[in-house]
Amino acid sequence: MDKTILNLQNKARDIRKSLLTMAYKARAGHIGSSLSTVDIITALYFEILNLNSKKPNWDKRDIFILSKGHGCLGYYAALVLKGYFPQKVLADLFKDNTMVSAHPTLGTAKGIEYSTGSLGHGLSVGGGMAYGFRCAKKNNRVVVMLSDGECDEGSTWEAIMSAGHLGLDNLVAVVDYNKNQAFGRTAQVMDLEPFEDKWRAFGWNVVIIDGHNFAEILGAFAAAAAAKNQPTVIIANTIKGKGVDFMEDTIEWHYLNLDEEKYNRAMKQLK
């Protein structure tokens, strides 16, 4: 197998283990919503984004905004593995008088680019940054990850419309399309389909992938980089809770915490 992909698979497994340990110790929820993002975030931080973890404010860096801030456990694990902040921060997660919360907050740990938590904010900010980079003739790319539920927000569509209108080809939106939102299946709560047609109608280049297949993830970002005069959305078909059988494709792991027995059972599957 391709060395790059093998390396990403190993990293993703480590991130999933770190994520579960973090969640178990902190009694954190949103485990399923975090697990579905892991492969894309791994690819972003270890192959795609132009970053320098020694210089978090490097002015040529690419920007990643986790607009679905609730799914942050895999993101935190990736930032630790990348060397942005020490493991200790995660060991203390959610303890009294600490700073890193269940939604990413700028300034609480290095590498976090933007504070999120309320849905429907990240893509507007990403659009503004992409426009700012374009005005300054800079090559930084901006990647914003959205949840599928977040696409119910009107502000998300305002952002989609303006980025399409402005032809922001340095902006990539990734939808973690795991088909489950907070209180039901996406198709039943607020159907997004025909999803790709909606983005196309708003002027976006659309790439649809299996969000757990590294070859497809890398290919999608390459296609986004090649697209000119329009932003790209990667609609990533994912599985909520990916990697832990009893969490996969369930609503309850949007909320539940891990007890010792379930933690051990989950970790065994990631060996």
Next chain:
Amino acid sequence: MRKTFIKTLLDEAKKNPNIFLITGDLGFMALEEFRDSLPKQFLNIGVAEQNMMGFAVGLALTGKKVYCYSIVPFVTMRPFEQVRDDICYHNLPVTIVGPGAGFSYSYNGATHYGLEDISVMRSLPNMTVVCPGDPVEVAAITKVSTKFKGPMYIRLGKAGEPIIHQKKIKFQIGKAIEVCKGKNVTLIATSNLLENAVEAAKILAKKKISCRVLSMHTIKPIDKATILKAARETKAILTVEEHSIIGGLGSSVAEVLAESNLKVKFKRLGVRDLYPKVIGTQKFLREKYGLSPEKIAKEVQLVLKNN
């Protein structure tokens, strides 16, 4: 006020290419010159104010000094959570500019009135709230704002507000300006109602009541020292605003007085807790809701009479 703001901003923006103006599709007969002379520093983002605020923050993160422009309710209430989470929580140099203070949009009706904006904007941490009282103050705050580092809300009137300050002013954020000297009573006014406070003082002067008038152009941070000085030196303080009496200038002054040990008569003049049911000219609405010079003067006399 609107024209003074845009003319001053244009002059500043010509000198500073970092200044960037975004409008939510408003500004007909006001923003054209800016748009046409500085196209690289201007964007019409469409009628989408939530996106406008987030987009402004994105631009600010790449180093721009951003101004967001639309009518008061559309820049303060429609995108309130974006102002809170994106601008204020991140403490970024984005200035929100809302023309249409109080009843400025007269016959357009209650959806276009700005009667709760000061209240909601001042509740946000990191936010500075400035409500200039005449075109001279507008020019001053616009200039100051270009160098200001954090979030700011500037509340403007619309068109035709008279010049109150005939002499040069010393403008400082958070420092009230004494417009009329007086020793019996103090009128503290803000925003576009400064004009009527000054007129009320003239009526009172004829009745031998010496009325101090303060332009409280900055609501947050509020100028405690000047309020307390007025409480010590005059018998009564009345606040005057074309805004709800809940949460605006009156509440800000009341908070300062309530936490002081000073005894002073106090009354808030403003729009009571209601949605206006009728429309009319700004002058008519001010009269109807007790904010004409005559009615302000009458209230002052009532407050002084009551023991």
